[in-house]
Amino acid sequence: MGIFDFFKKKDNRQENVSAPVQQQEMPEEKVVEQIVEEEVVDIVPETPIQSEPVEEKKANELYEKIKIYSDYVVYTIALQLRGDFAPISAFENLNGEVEGFAYMITDPTYGLSPQVVLANMKEKFENELKEGKIKSYAVLYHSQFNNDGNHALAVNPEDLKAITLSYHFNDSEEGNIALPYAFENENVTFKGFAEFSHEENNEIMNNQLVDGKDYFTNREEIKSPESTNEAGIVMKKSNVHSLANMWGGIFGFQNFQNQEKFSQYLMETMALYRVAEIAADEKAKFTEFKYVTFKTIISDDFNTIYPEVKTDFSLDFETKEIREWENIENNEAIVGGLGRDTFGLWFFPTDYLENKTQYQTQNKLNINISGIIFVLDLHKSFDLPDGTKTDEEFTAYKPSQDLPDYGCIDFIGKVLDIKEAELLPDGSVKGFILKLRLITNSEVENFLTVDAFVSKDNMRFAALSVGMQVAGAMQLQGKIAG
Structure with a gap:
């Protein structure tokens, strides 16, 4: 840069x-x-x-x-x-x-x-x-x-x-x-x-x-301010991050950029949550959907709303680095470290505000991991640098080329399960929950398998089927399991 x-x-x-x-x-x-x-x-x-x-x-x-x-x-x-x-x-x-x-x-x-x-x-x-x-x-x-x-x-x-x-x-x-x-x-x-x-x-x-x-x-x-805390976790700061890409992943990027009704919906939902007299179950109609929650945080000091993809998948995680978002009063962050003592992993913690102390002091955690897919395409087989041809079981991921510091990855994954998903009270936002295998391990079936939401508007092909290989870009998110 x-x-x-x-x-x-x-x-x-x-x-x-x-x-x-x-x-x-x-x-x-x-x-x-x-x-x-x-x-x-x-x-x-x-x-x-x-x-x-x-x-x-x-x-x-x-x-x-x-x-x-x-x-x-x-x-x-x-x-x-x-x-x-x-x-x-x-x-x-x-x-x-x-x-x-x-x-x-x-x-x-x-x-x-x-x-x-x-x-x-x-x-x-x-x-x-x-x-x-x-x-x-x-x-x-x-x-x-x-x-x-x-x-x-x-x-x-x-x-x-x-x-x-x-x-x-x-x-x-x-x-x-x-x-x-x-x-x-x-x-x-x-x-x-x-x-x-x-x-x-x-x-x-x-x-x-x-x-x-x-x-x-x-x-x-x-230079970004940087220090190492008593738990041995490297603490860094960023001040350019935002949640815009996540919402583009939910509503479809073109829709979110060109149709004000989606950002208006989010603002009205946050306003709704500020009204104490409105019952919780009435508010939930606008934020709780079958596979996705629009997590709303309202306080005197900090207000926000972001999407959280529901999942039961979890893994043992060792925190190495936390990059707090200084422009969001350090209430949001990207966490990086090792999954299963083996592979590098970066994610946006949806529970960072409430569990900030735990993230910063306990570097061994069990984390629920899920994702929001920004773009999805069919995978085309290619040869590896050593000449090996990728087969139908090949899976891989790496830090996103375009958004490397957002907890985003570029991936090749195998579709293990597909569920249709509808969001908003009228069901007008349509997509799928895909169970994607990102790492193939012969000994552990779900070594790294995530539930990820993809908007139909962010797909570059129409027909999804179990067993196919897909490629794309995804925002990983997580929270402390339990």
């Missing part, structure tokens, strides 16, 4: 912009519009003693200072055209050289929010400026600026209005200027810094980035 991956926004209109950044001329249809004449400071002809007004002189003085950061203005635009809205920064050394600074994200499960990045960058450079280590700095970020003096960070896509350049020079006060932009017909148009003349804006925008040059020679790695 690179420097900027954590901050990328998924907004098609931003990802599909087509105007180039680097250009020699600035025709109207390119990224940077020609600056309208009204934006240039007027010269007053009636004052021959003063060849130019004070305001224009100030603008030029600011331009002479800011232009050393032209590369980073253009770099920010280039990132934006790739759908990347990360704050970046640069500073001027005492020898006048300009260097870039950015945060490097190496752990995909842990990053810093744009708000924290912005605050940390400014704090770092202000300290260095006071200590006389640098002459100036500039932090560039996407803001809500709309020619109204509002340089607040833009967190939501609809708030994106401008690139703000926040600066501070050792011989002047700190300040902000902004480069407004607008989205038009899937293109983005930049309107220029109001403080600079037409020619000055052109000079900045026509700046050419050097192919292959490292513009961020100063980096700071963002």
